[in-house]
Amino acid sequence: MSINLRTFFSGAFAVIIILLTALLIWMIGSESTKSVEKSIGGSLAGEANRMAEKLDHFMWSRSGEVQVLSKLAAFQEPYDKAEISGLLNELKSSLPVFTWVGFLDSDGNVLSSTDNILSGQNISQRPVFQEGMKGLFIGDVHDAVLLSKLLPNPGGEPLQFVDVSVPIYNKQGQTTGVLAAHLSWEWSREVERSIVDPLKERMNGVEVLVISRKDDTILLGPDNLIGTKFSDKVLQKVRAGQNSWMVEREGGDDAYLTGYAYGDGYLNYPGLGWSVIIRQPAEIAFASVHQLERFIILSGLAAAVVFGVIGWFLAGWISRPLNAISKAADLLSSGACVDIPTSARITDVAVLSASMQNLVDNLTKTESKLSYMSDMAMHDSLTGLPNRAALDEFMAHAVSKTKQNQTTLSILYLDLDGFKRVNDTYGHGTGDVLLQQVAGRLLESTRDHEIVARLGGDEFVVILHTSAGKPMQESEIVATRIINKINLPFLIGGESLHVGCSVGAAVWYPDAGEPAEAMRLADEALYISKRSGKNRITFEAAS
Template sequence: MFLNLRTLLSSAFAVMIILLTMLLSYVIGNQSTRSVELSIGSSLAAEAYQMSEKLDHFMWSRTGEVEVLSKLNAFQVPVDKKEADGLLNQLKSSLPVFTWVGFLDSKGNVLSSTDNILLSQNISQRPVFQEGSKGTYIGDVHDAVLLSKLLPNPSGEALQFVDISVPVHTGEGLVTGVLAAHLSWEWSREVEKSIVTPLKERLKDVEVFVVSQKNDTILLGPKELVGKKMTDETLQKARTGANSWTVESYGRDNESYLTGYAYGDGYQNYPGLGWSVIIRQPADVAFASVHQLKRNIAYSGLVAAVLFAVMGWFVAGWIVRPLNNITKTADLLSTGAKVEIPASTRFKDVAVLSESLRNLVNHLTKTENKLSYMSDMALHDNLTGLPNRTALDEFLAHAVSKAKQNRSTLSFLYLDLDGFKKVNDTLGHATGDALLQEVAFRLLDCTRDNEIVARLGGDEFVVILHTSATKPMQEAEIVASRIISKINLPIIIQGENIHVGCSVGAAVWSPDGADTVETLRLADEALYISKRSGKNRITFEAAC
């Protein structure tokens, strides 16, 4: 039974394109997912850290302002109430975030306060006084029922505050009172806006949470969740002090989110209140571009499969007509003689073409192997098998391009054996050749795979090292010292212990410096300096 080549080829094209599309969709989809996870996750983690740092920096700044204010003479006994009132009101006027600031005597009586709120009242039972008497105190976010009734509240929402209080000391160190302040928690909304607004311009449906260490209470976030307890595993990860991101599931629907988190561990001498910042985005939203990419690949694959099937149909028809001439020509080119086309019961044309092309490929492969061998011989030293000067030039062309991209350097080590001539003269050239082969092996053992050891002739070698931009000489010196130590070890040839030394000249090439020819010349000059100054050492020359 004969199969129609046109049908077979068009079907094969279509199947291959569909399979390739599926493979590409899987590979690109996975890689894109990982890339998006890393990109967005790192962005969310960075924003969480930035917000955490801003919150701690804000509290550190306000605490410092209250501490500085407490040192002023107006709050020393006897208290200058007029001056104290003026300072407190000025602080509130300059920084409206201070909703109330008051000075309390050692018994908790309010002697001076902004807008005279709570004036003459005793708040000795409040933590802001009790803890402030002992030292600097920063209280977590809380409600203040009494103060909320006395302060203006146009929004009608429950007011929340953060406390700061510091003791006021006499010159002898005695506590004479406490300077206390309530900060409106609304300032955190400004920090949130400064972080989230630009973030939402880039990422859709982003949610931000600030969670208190006390009872895991959500201090800042979507209105319906503020004041509730957060039980997510991400919070526990943040509490370890890590700043990273993860993909986790939340809620009854087990919806996945890409989540960045950070932990507020303070700023400078401010220890922090242990607030955790969590910023998350629904995974479906985060990976929407990946899903769209997969759909586009699938649609493109289907269209390509149809196009290639049609193309295969016409190409097959075009191939069949000259098929016999192609096979005859291929056989003539490969054997030099006319060959009768063998008969075939199935896939006749394909069988004949396959056999003919196989002959041609075998012939070309043999020729290519010969050419490859000849090319390889032209680039290597016959004695040691090391790259020669031509191979060195080709290596440098690629190495320079790579170093310029990486903003790194190349270190040139120009080597010459000390005492090699004596070995040749006393033990013969065969021993000298064996010595050079062992030296080549030891040099290769001192370098990495992406570096080169080349023999320029005689007992001269060049080693090219990939070194950093910051300390290339130190790195090159380490390798050079290792080479000298290796060469100095005895070399046993036909029962003879042979000792030779190694002088090294070195120069560093950088992307902003001279070309490699000049660097090699400088390394050569440095080699002769090593020779003249005692041999068996390394000398550096700086490239221009």
């Protein structure tokens, strides 16, 4: 197999550019990925750390409020249940996150509570009481047990709480009861929104996960993930107390750029060890890198094309004489009009060029003669209008087009009224000029894709493309326009001459027979116009 010089140069240049492009993609893509990973990953890790701090700060604040409340004198013996209930309800009213707050005696009996829920019941078996008797207790997120049917829940979602309880001491320092509170876990959504909403304005597809240290359950995140187990190597790094980022995969092939932080408490609040993970699909995180890679690919391909073209022209310059002759020959074969180039530097090329030029000149002269003869055979020598042969050729194409478009052809047979008198009075020369002017007016009355043909003498045929719905009305408009134009005076040799025009018309439909029958009917209609007073249009009834 052999290749020409142009192909070799173009291919070599293109391959070199493509290889260079691949190298650039690898180098720039690798560095850009590291840069984007560091930038976005660091941002996600920072937001994860901020959310962990917010969660811990919130729990620290709420536990502090419960502790301060437990120091009030109202909880010292003897108890004033009305005052205690007022304090508890005021706390809930001021901070709705306290879904339920209750004051329990040392036996676990609920002495007072918000909205009197569980009042008088014993909850000594609940961790919020048992752990609260020992000291400050902050429990992890759990589903509602006793309160699930007692608290209003318009949305119907499972109720979840975080417990806070502290022991109550009398003036002698003895434990006399427990102040217990259930904080609605919905408060975490507010923290989530405060972090995620601004983040989503800068990053698409970001999601937040808060995972329990107790059982690796997802406490906060997308609805379809809450309550499920989270198992991934990133969790091991979070539990190790690291606040950083990584690219990780969860289960399948979905990759994420993940920032993570560990909730290790706030001031004297030890924290519940919640792991906060903020992640973004790697496809979105590295979209800018992929876009840069696509840009490099497109630029490389464009460069390959440009240098391929340069190679093409370089090889063409090297082999210019023969290629120029070859290109000229190709153009000539496609119908273009070009000269065969010559080259004085190479004798053989000069001889070949001269021989081809002589051949082209001879062929051009022969083609011109044939074209002129063909044109003369298809047109009327006096008016320049198509003749009967051209009309037959036009009809063959028009019939095919009409059948395809489901339209019609309207045939107008025309004959001049009073033409013989002009010939007899002013001579045949004047009559010929009159026919030429009539031909011009007929062309003005029709469209470019229609035909006006002269059959002989003062007899003409017009073929119109008309619609399937109203062919007679459309052809009558054209025929009337023709009659009006022909009736206008003709200025010839200083004389104002007048002739009329009789028209016979017929319509050919695609489902009819041969169009020759419609031509015959139009011819018959012409004679009806003549006998009926001339200068009018008649449609053949049989059409």
